[in-house]
Amino acid sequence: MVIVGVVIALSMAAICALVLYQSRLDAMERATETSRNLALLAERDIERNFELYALSLQAVVDGVNDPEVMAVPNHVRDIALFDRAATASYLGSILVLDAEGNIVIDAANKAPRQGNFADREYFKVHQDNPNAGLYVGHPYASRLRDGSLSIPLSRRISRSDGSFAGVVLLAVQLDYFHQLFAALSLGSHGSVALMRQDGTMIMRQPYDEKVIGRNIRNASTFKHFLTTTEGSFSDTSVIDGVQRLYYYKNLPNLPLIIMVAEAHSDIYAAWRHRALTIAAVMSVLATAFIGLSFAFGVQLRRRMRAESELAMLARTDGLTGLHNRRTLGEILDQEWRRARRNRSVFSLLFVDIDRFKVYNDTYGHQAGDDALTAVAKCIGENIRRPVDSAARYGGEEFIVVLPDTSPEGAASIAENIRTAISDLAIEHVGSEHGHVTASIGAAVWTPERDMDVSAVIRAADEALYSAKATGRNKVELSTSHLA
Known part of the structure; x- marks a missing residue:
């Protein structure tokens, strides 16, 4: 009776536990797939826009290096250099800086605004490295737009002898990423972020301006991001302490990492409610089975145990455990x-x-x-x-x-x-x-x-x-x- 009762109770509990465990795995798998799809959507949007920005920058570099373009009147020159790129959404400024960092061409104004940016990181990078190519810089507060947060995309301008002649700058407003990420649904505790591969945070949703520019390269989560080009794992956020399922991807053509993280509490909310209900019902049934079986079989169990121990002792050597x-x-x-x-x-x-x-x-x-x-x-x-x-x-x-x-x-x-x-x-x-x-x-x-x-x-x-x-x-x- 004891064996039958326990086997039935345990079998029922095991089946329910297996179903719940599989349901839990399914919830995690669905969350991973959802995060991957959201990351893919954001990645494609970012790469498409950045590709257009990169082509615009290259067009400006080519135009500045073309004497015929630079010889025409300024308004014609600006049309040739910037086409309609200057009117694109979320673009802050498109500037051409000379070798000293001064603005010489301003896409937003016929007469260039006054400013020197020789101290900016992106300027120094191109000044020191002829092969920097398209450079995606760190977030900064714009001096020309009342501190508006942007990230710089820049290319070097070189003279015919290869010497440094200046920089073409295109500023992308961080509002672009803010609006893009705000449209992604990740539950009440979810998070999505874009960061440089050196750990500098560019944008994070939920939005907090204090997070922009923060470096998280020493965080355990970020260390995962550098192990493979993409993947998923669970960890606790260094920013807000929430445990999340992270999906990340290193963008193949940009020095950026996109991360989509759904909180465990959101992933398992529905599963947890269902599990508690089933567990409560199963606990009552299992307790009833085991209690009834135990009441009828306690003496039999003791007797069987004693007989088993005697049989074992009679067949084995007490010291070595081998047969006697x-x-x-x-x-x-x-x-x-x-x-x-x-x-x-x-x-x-x-x-x-x-x-x-x-x-x-x-x-x-x-x-x-x-x-x-x-x-x-x-x-x-x-x-x-x-x-x-x-x-x-x-x-x-x-x-x-x-x-x-x-x-x-x-x-x-x-x-x-x-x-x-x-x-x-x-x-x-x-x-x-x-x-x-x-x-x-x-x-x-x-x-x-x-x-x-x-x-x-x-x-x-x-x-x-x-x-x-x-x-x-x-x-x-x-x-x-x-x-």
Whole structure:
């Protein structure tokens, strides 16, 4: 009754737990896919616009380097240089700076505004590096637009001899990213962010101006972003302490990383409500099953446990945990009969610890018991088949029964056992080898004659004494004519 009740209760609980666990995995998988799709949408929008910005910058560089363009009147020149790029949404300024950082051409004004930007990071990058290419800089507060937050896209202008001639700057207002991310639905605690690959935050939703320009390169979340081009993981935000599922992608053509993160609390909200309801119902049913079963079966369970313990004690050696000699007799009789019936090979190993009496006298009986236990473990670990068995024969002697095992197989298993015992490196000053070792005698018999199993044991015992007589710590295969 106890078993039936517990099995039913546990089966019901296990099924519900499995369903809930799978449902939880599905919720996480759906959240990952949603985050990936949102990141892909934002990535495509950003890359498309930045590609247009990059082409506009290159057109200005090419135009500035073209004497014919620069020779025409200013209003014609500006049309050739900027086309309609200056009127694009979220563009702050398009400027051409000379080698000293002064504004020489201003897309927004016929007469260039006054300003020097030689101190800006993007200017210094192009001044020092002719091969910087398209440079996406750090967020900054615009001096020309009352501190409006922007990020610079810039290219170097070089003279015909390769020397530095200035910079073309295109400022992208951060409102572009703010509006883009605000349109993405990520739950009440979700987050989406764009950052440079050096860890500088460009935009984050929920929006907080204090976060703009903050460097998070030492955060555990950011370190994940640099391991692969894209991926997902769970972590706790260094900015607001919320645990989220992060999906990130390093943009292939820009030095930017986009991150979409959905809070675990939002991902599992519906699942948690469903799980609590199901768990409550299952708890009542499981408790009822188990309680009823326990009431009817407590005495039976105690009796079965006692009988099981007695049966185990009667069949095993209390020190080593291997079969005892009585059980060995049953196993030998059973396997011998099977071998005769099937006319199959029957192998047996006789294992004896070398100079064990000296070890006991030197280190004491407790150490001797520990050594016996360790040796028994080595024997057990090197017989893998269910039909193989090992038993303590008496004292420091063990017998291993190996049905359907060839002479080569028996010798291999014996060698593995011998090596494992030797590798224990248990100190034994009374041994010629300096540590505990074992000698093993092996016998293999094919029951083609009507002979007793004791003949195999005697043959293995003779092989064992031969191993001891010729140096110990070795395996000796019987050469008796048993077959």
